[in-house]
Amino acid sequence: MPIQQLSDALIDQIAAGEVVERPASVVKELVENALDAGARRIEIATAGGGKNLIRISDDGCGIPAAEIPLAVRRHCTSKLAGGLDAIGTLGFRGEALPSIGSVGRLSLKSRAAGSDEAYEICVEAGRPSELRPTALSRGTVIEVRDLFHAVPARLKFLKSDRAESSAITEIVRRIAIAFPGVRFELSGPDRTTTVFEAVPGDAPLPRIADVLTPDFADNAIPVDAMREDVRLRGFAGIPTYNRGNGQQQFFYVNGRPVRDKTLHSALRGAYADVLARDRHPVAVLFLELDPALVDVNVHPAKADVRFRDPGLVRGLIVGSLRQAFNEAGLRSATTNSSGLMARFRGAAPAEPAPVTPAPRRFDGFAPGGFAAPRQAAYAAEASPYRPLDMGAGATTLDRGPDAGSPAQAPVAIAAPDTESAEDAANGSDHPLGAAKAQFHRNFIVSETEDGIVIVDQHAAHERLVYEALKTALHGRPLASQLLLIPEIVDLPEDDVDRLAEQAETFARLGLGIERFGPGAVAVRETPAILGSVDCQRLMRDLADELAEAGTADAVRGRIDHVAATIACHGSVRSGRLMKPEEMNALLRDMEATPGSGQCNHGRPTFIELKLADIEKMFGRR
Structure with a gap:
C-alpha cells in the first residue's frame, strides 16, 4: 500500500485515542479547563456512565465570542504564553475540545465576563458548526453526548456503566482535594448526588476529610518540608492507619494530580519498616517546585511527570515523612480503639469529628543525611532492653x-x-x-x-x-x-x-x-x-x-x-x-x-x- 496523507477526521480520531481513553478522561479535561478559567462552582452531570451524557457547568471567566471557534480547533490554546518551561495551568496542549468533538457530539456555550451575550458552537465528527447566540447567565457549559459514536470499536472496550461512573467519581475526588476553595457537585440519573462544598480559607484538611473519611483527620500527621526550593506539604496517615490497597494515595505536583512511580516508590520507602508488606499507607502530598524542574508534557493525559532531579524529590519525601513520624511521638490509630469499643458494644464505631493537627516544620537535612528529629533520639546503649550487650546491674x-x-x-x-x-x-x-x-x-x-x-x-x-x-x-x-x-x-x-x-x-x-x-x-x-x-x-x-x-x-x-x-x-x-x-x-x-x-x-x-x-x-x- 503506498504512503498516503491521512484525512483530518482520521488524524483527529487517532489523536483522540491518546487524550480520550474513557468518559473519565473527558471529565478530567473539562474540569481542568473550568479550574483554569477561575471557576469557584463546578457542576458535573453524567448519564450512562458518561457514555450517553457528560455536562460540565462552571462560573469561570468564560470565552470571548471571537475565540470560541478557535477553542474547538486543534493546537489552539491561551495557556502557553511562557512556553513549556513555565506551565502554570492544568491544561496547555490545546487538544481536549477538538479530540472530544472528533469522537462525540460536543456543544459549547460560553459567556465571557463583562459580555452582554452568550454564544454556542457545536462539533460533530470533528466538524464545527457556525457560531450562534444562546442563553446563558455566566461562565461556560460544555455538553458531550454519545461519546465514541464515531469510533464504535472503542465502545466495546469500555466497562459497565457503574464502573465508568466510579472512574468519573474518582477523578473528581482527586481534583477536588487540590482545590478546596471550589464547590464540586457530581450528579446524574445513574448516581446519587455528591457535593464537596467549598472550604473557607482554602484549608486542605477539611476537604481531604470530606473526600476520604473523617477518620483521616484524626490519624494524619501534617508534613511541611523544603529542600533546594522544592516544597512538600500535605498529610500522611500514621503507620497503624492503613489500607489493603493504594487507592487512598494522592500526589499533586504544582496542583496537578499525578500518578508517578518515583513518588509512589518514595512513599513506600518512607513506610518501609513500619508497615506490613500487604498493607498500604494513606497520604495526600503536594509538591511545589519551579515548573522548569519538572516535565509535565510526557503524555497527552498529563498524569505522568518527569523530575529533573528525582533523587532530591525522593529524599525529601522519605526524610520529611520519617521525621514527621518521629516528631508525632506515640500515636495509635483511632480506628483501633473505636473498633475495640464497637466489639464491646456489639455495634459499629461512631465516626469521630475531624481534628486539625498543629502544623510542624521540617528543618532540612544534615550533611550526612536527614536531620535528627527534635525529640530525644533513642539510644541503644541506654535502653533497659539492650539486645547486643549486657549492662552493669542488669537482670536477664x-x-x-x-x-x-x-x-x-x-x-x-x-x-x-x-x-x-x-x-x-x-x-x-x-x-x-x-x-x-x-x-x-x-x-x-x-x-x-x-x-x-x-x-x-x-x-x-x-x-x-x-x-x-x-x-x-x-x-x-x-x-x-x-x-x-x-x-x-x-x-x-x-x-x-x-x-x-x-x-x-x-x-x-x-x-x-x-x-x-x-x-x-x-x-x-x-x-x-x-x-x-x-x-x-x-x-x-x-x-x-x-x-x-x-x-x-x-x-x-x-x-x-x-x-x-x-x-x-x-x-x-x-x-x-x-x-x-x-x-x-x-x-x-x-x-x-x-x-x-x-x-x-x-x-x-x-x-x-x-x-x-x-x-x-x-x-x-
Whole structure:
C-alpha cells in the first residue's frame, strides 16, 4: 500500500485515542479547563456512565465570542504564553475540545465576563458548526453526548456503566482535594448526588476529610518540608492507619494530580519498616517546585511527570515523612480503639469529628543525611532492653525453651531508681501512663490521665530491639565477608553502569562490587549479617531497583529484614510474666523510641481507650 496523507477526521480520531481513553478522561479535561478559567462552582452531570451524557457547568471567566471557534480547533490554546518551561495551568496542549468533538457530539456555550451575550458552537465528527447566540447567565457549559459514536470499536472496550461512573467519581475526588476553595457537585440519573462544598480559607484538611473519611483527620500527621526550593506539604496517615490497597494515595505536583512511580516508590520507602508488606499507607502530598524542574508534557493525559532531579524529590519525601513520624511521638490509630469499643458494644464505631493537627516544620537535612528529629533520639546503649550487650546491674529474663537460640540476644532490664518508680506509679507525666496489670501473660494494662492503654508486650519489645539493632548496624560501615573466589554476574551494560555508580554506597553496607568488563560485575564481598548470599539474584534485584527507583535500598532492606527477624526472636516472648518495674521500663522505652507505635510487621503495639468512651459504654454520660 503506498504512503498516503491521512484525512483530518482520521488524524483527529487517532489523536483522540491518546487524550480520550474513557468518559473519565473527558471529565478530567473539562474540569481542568473550568479550574483554569477561575471557576469557584463546578457542576458535573453524567448519564450512562458518561457514555450517553457528560455536562460540565462552571462560573469561570468564560470565552470571548471571537475565540470560541478557535477553542474547538486543534493546537489552539491561551495557556502557553511562557512556553513549556513555565506551565502554570492544568491544561496547555490545546487538544481536549477538538479530540472530544472528533469522537462525540460536543456543544459549547460560553459567556465571557463583562459580555452582554452568550454564544454556542457545536462539533460533530470533528466538524464545527457556525457560531450562534444562546442563553446563558455566566461562565461556560460544555455538553458531550454519545461519546465514541464515531469510533464504535472503542465502545466495546469500555466497562459497565457503574464502573465508568466510579472512574468519573474518582477523578473528581482527586481534583477536588487540590482545590478546596471550589464547590464540586457530581450528579446524574445513574448516581446519587455528591457535593464537596467549598472550604473557607482554602484549608486542605477539611476537604481531604470530606473526600476520604473523617477518620483521616484524626490519624494524619501534617508534613511541611523544603529542600533546594522544592516544597512538600500535605498529610500522611500514621503507620497503624492503613489500607489493603493504594487507592487512598494522592500526589499533586504544582496542583496537578499525578500518578508517578518515583513518588509512589518514595512513599513506600518512607513506610518501609513500619508497615506490613500487604498493607498500604494513606497520604495526600503536594509538591511545589519551579515548573522548569519538572516535565509535565510526557503524555497527552498529563498524569505522568518527569523530575529533573528525582533523587532530591525522593529524599525529601522519605526524610520529611520519617521525621514527621518521629516528631508525632506515640500515636495509635483511632480506628483501633473505636473498633475495640464497637466489639464491646456489639455495634459499629461512631465516626469521630475531624481534628486539625498543629502544623510542624521540617528543618532540612544534615550533611550526612536527614536531620535528627527534635525529640530525644533513642539510644541503644541506654535502653533497659539492650539486645547486643549486657549492662552493669542488669537482670536477664528467662524467655523459655527457645532462649538459647544463637540469634536471640539476652534481654536486659535495668531496675528503676526510687524517684522513677514513684513517677511511674501515677503515670501523670507519661503518655503511656503507669502499668497496673498484666493479663494472659501477654498484654500490659496501664492507666493514663484520661483513659487506659493496652500494650502487646512482645510486639512492643520487638520494635525496641529492632530500633536498637538498626542503630548499631547502620551507625557504622557494616562488616563484610570476603568471597574466596569473586562471583561474576552477567548483566546488560546499562545495569552495570547503574551498579557501578552506586558501588560506594554498597561498600558502606558491606557489599563490595566492581565492574568486570562492559557487561558484568564482580562481587568480591557480601554483608556478613546476611550469611550465604545468592549473588546472581541479589545483583539482578539491585539492578532492577536502580532502574525503577534510582536508589540502592534493596541491600539495606535485606539487612533490616534480618535485623527484624533477630528482634522478633530476641524479644520478650508472649507468656512471660513481667514485674511492675519491668512493665514500666518497657512503657518508658516505648515513649522514647521513634516508631514504637507499631511492630516490625506493621501491627499496632498498643491501643488507647479514652475514659469518656468507657463511661459512655457504661451509660455514665
